[in-house]
Amino acid sequence: MPPLPGGERDAVTLVAVSKTRPVEDVLAAIAAGQRVFGENRVQEGSTKFDPLSTRDDLELHLIGPLQTNKVPEALRSFR
Numbered sequence: 001m002p003p004l005p006g007g008e009r010d011a012v013t014l015v016a017v018s019k020t021r022p023v024e025d026v027l028a029a030i031a032a033g034q035r036v037f038g039e040n041r042v043q044e045g046s047t048k049f050d051p052l053s054t055r056d057d058l059e060l061h062l063i064g065p066l067q068t069n070k071v072p073e074a075l076r077s078f079r
Contacts, residue, residue, distance in 0.1 A: 015061065023048045030058070039078075040064030046077040053077055 015038045018026050026037065026048050036059040039045030049060045053076065062078045 015063070017063065018048055019044070023051075026052075035059060037061065038063035042066065042070040042074045042077070046073055049077045053079065 013036055014034070015036045016026075016029050016034045017038045017040070019040055029037075030052075035057055037049070038061040039048065040063050042062065045060070045062060052058055052060065060078045062074055066074055
């Protein structure tokens with residue numbers, strides 16, 4: 001891969017957004033080597049990410065607005 005303008009190849013992180021995709025697709029992406037995921041809804045992300053939240057090799061991000069009443073649930077599922 002050629003160098004990227006303004007930085008090195010390692011300076012780029014691919015975030016796979018799992019919006020509307022089933023957990024089976026997330027698991028397939030993990031099997032293929034993807035390690036950074038994003039979800040824009042707390043409830044949908046919790047369903048997919050709660051079983052994965054103990055894995056140290058994954059980054060699970062909330063990538064959308066957060067309502068105050070959803071903060072406790074978000075803290076459990078995203079890291």
